[in-house]
Each structure stands twice: as C-alpha cells, then as structure tokens.
Amino acid sequence: xxxxxxxxxxxxxxxxxxxxxxxxxxxxxxxxxxxxxxxxxxxxxxxxxxxxxxxxxxxxxxxxxxxxxxxxxxxxxxxxxxxxxxxxxxxxxxxxxxxxxxxxxxxxxxxxxxxxxxxxxxxxxxxxxxxxxxxxxxxxxxxxxxxxxxxxxxxxxxxxxxxxxxxxxxxxxxxxxxxxxxxxxxxxxxxxxxxxxxxxxxxxxxxxxxxxxxxxxxxxxxxxxxxxxxxxxxxxxxxxxxxxxxxxxxxxxxxxxxxxxxxxxxxxxxxxxxxxxxxxxxxxxxxxxxxxxxxxxxxxxxxxxxxxxxxxxxxxxxxxxxxxxxxxxxxxxxxxxxxxxxxxxxxxxxxxxxxxxxxxxxxxxxxxxxxxxxxxxxxxxxxxxxxxxxxxxxxxxxxxxxxxxxxxxxxxx
Numbered sequence: 001x002x003x004x005x006x007x008x009x010x011x012x013x014x015x016x017x018x019x020x021x022x023x024x025x026x027x028x029x030x031x032x033x034x035x036x037x038x039x040x041x042x043x044x045x046x047x048x049x050x051x052x053x054x055x056x057x058x059x060x061x062x063x064x065x066x067x068x069x070x071x072x073x074x075x076x077x078x079x080x081x082x083x084x085x086x087x088x089x090x091x092x093x094x095x096x097x098x099x100x101x102x103x104x105x106x107x108x109x110x111x112x113x114x115x116x117x118x119x120x121x122x123x124x125x126x127x128x129x130x131x132x133x134x135x136x137x138x139x140x141x142x143x144x145x146x147x148x149x150x151x152x153x154x155x156x157x158x159x160x161x162x163x164x165x166x167x168x169x170x171x172x173x174x175x176x177x178x179x180x181x182x183x184x185x186x187x188x189x190x191x192x193x194x195x196x197x198x199x200x201x202x203x204x205x206x207x208x209x210x211x212x213x214x215x216x217x218x219x220x221x222x223x224x225x226x227x228x229x230x231x232x233x234x235x236x237x238x239x240x241x242x243x244x245x246x247x248x249x250x251x252x253x254x255x256x257x258x259x260x261x262x263x264x265x266x267x268x269x270x271x272x273x274x275x276x277x278x279x280x281x282x283x284x285x286x287x288x289x290x291x292x293x294x295x296x297x298x299x300x301x302x303x304x305x306x307x308x309x310x311x312x313x314x315x316x317x318x319x320x321x322x323x324x325x326x327x328x329x330x331x332x333x334x335x336x337x338x339x340x341x342x343x344x345x346x347x348x349x350x351x352x353x354x355x356x357x358x359x360x361x362x363x364x365x366x367x368x369x370x371x372x373x374x375x376x377x378x379x380x381x382x383x384x385x386x387x388x389x390x391x392x393x394x395x396x397x398x399x400x401x402x403x404x405x406x407x408x409x410x411x412x413x
Contacts, residue, residue: 249287
C-alpha cells in the first residue's frame, strides 16, 4: 500500500507539473519571450536589438518565396522601431518593383499600407508603372487606405490611363475615384468636378464620381446631386442618393445643409422607382429625425419588396425583388438608435431592432473595436487551477491512506 500511495503521489505531482509547465509556456508565447524558428519564419519575437538583427528580418522578407509567406511576416512591422521599419520598407519596395511573381508584387503593395508616411510614394509609382492591372488596381485601393493628399494627381492620371485601355470593367479608375472621394481636399474636389463635367470618361466613372463628390464633402456638390436626383437617369439617381447621404454625414455640423438634404430625400421617399425609394429610406436612417419614422413606416409593407411565384411542383414561394422593407426597417432602427429617447410601438411588419445602428451615422460615436482578452490574466488563472488540482489530489490521497490505516473493529465474544 505504501508503494501504491507513493506512486499515486508522484503521478499527481507529475500531472500538476505538466499542466503548470504548459500554462507557463502559453504565457511566455503570449508575452513574446519565446523564439520561433522554422523553415518559413526565421525570426525572433524577443526584439531586434541591433542593425544586424534588423538585417536578418529584412533578409527574411527578401527570401519569402510566396505572397502567403510575406503575409505571415506582417506582424513584424508592427513590432519594429523606425530604423527596423526602414530595413523592411526597402526590402518590400524592392520586391514590389522587381519580383517576377505578380502575386508577390500585389502583396507588397498591400504591405505598404503599414508604412503610410514612407510607403505612399512607392505605391503611387506602382499605380502608374506596374505592367499588371491587378497590381495597379490594388495600388489605387492602397492609396485610399493610406489617405494622403500628396498623390491625388497620380490617382487622377490613373483614371485617365484606365480610360485609354479597353476590354475591361475599369476597376483601376473606379478604385482611384473612390480613393479621391475618401481623401477629400480642395484639389480632389477640382479633379472630381473635372471628371463629372467631361465627356472623356465613361458613364460608369461619372456614376462613381457622384458618390465621391459627396464623400469629399464639397458643399457646392449639393446642386449637382439635386439636379441628378430629379433627372431621368436611374443609375445616376441612385448614386446621387448615396452622394447626398455622404455629403450630410461629412458635414454633420452644417445644420442648414443637413436639413436641406433631409427635405430633398423626403420628397423622393415614395419614388416610382422602388430601388430609389429603398436607398432614400436608407439615407434617411443616417440623416433623418424621429418625425421621419412616421414617413418610413408605410414602406414596411411595400408591395414592391417581394413577389410570389410557383415552382414546377406547384409550391408557392416568395422572392425578394427590392429591399424596400428591409431598408426602411433598418432606417427606423438607426433613427431610434441615434435618438435613444424615441419610443414607438412595433411596426406592423415586426419589431424594430435598435441594435443594428450604423456606427458612422451623424451624432454617433465610432465603434471602439472588438473586445480583447487579457492573456496574462487568462494564463495566470490556468496556473492557479493547476496548483489547486494538484493540492486537492494530494489531500485526497492522504485522507484515503489514513482511512485504510484504521483497524477493523473487533467482534464481541
């Protein structure tokens, strides 16, 4: 029995040590104190203390064979200091300019977003000179994310160049125009107005330009957007609604402007085109007031939203045609979210969900991002649990041993 007890004690302690060591290992990995070295990741999480180590990191980027391997190394950029970032930037720029693999060059362009101050020039060069349309399209998008006004003329030139080619859907021009709208600024507004007023550009480009004018926040764009909305071009009218919504959101403190836009939208809430009506409802959700809820409620039973059809087997089904009801429902939810004191009865088409409010609506704070977990506290709790398990097991075995030592009671004679 002594041997059995000792073996049980040793097994329990061994289990506790294993759990404890695993918890410590997880904690060290989470804190970045463990070196990781394998065929694809030849670097250390302990930091880069000198130039030679930064050179190793740059060489790692240089030797990454595929776009996927480069993406796996992106976290190194966030952990590096300015000098180390220069090493990485030079290496990635070299890959972006000279690598024969278009996917590697395309990935290097996206990596430049991590260097907004230093990488924008290289991205602008790729936008105008890379032979692959895929890379140039990504470069326009990357400049949108970087958001610098220094390269708005390069974006404009990319739009012109894209118009000179044929046989494609103008993705470079589209991304470049969207980037111009997101970047904004006086020069950007001039460029967007030139695109809108010129016959050189396709209808699709002019379509996107309307929304970009609203995003750029140009107050003078109100007249253009209003004229298009009251016109006959249905595709441009949809873009005008989006542009009006963006213009109001870009200038939330310009009360007269927001009021004018809201009034214009209300006039088209019952538009003969159900798509326009749905987009107007969506826009009112961002710029409207509680009184607009009464105007939106009739759309909750809009007859254009769905149609009934029958399958070959004679089964009746419903198909969504226009998202008028859904957009109206979401618009009401956004208004109630922006004005929390507003309390209305549930509409006839079902309860209004107020939890889906758009975080970029006026008078609304931006979302702070997803919640994060405190890894240190988590792994400390693992360690505490492991110790408690070991102690409980030891106490249990000691009590079991004492119980076995109690002599059996003698029977009476």
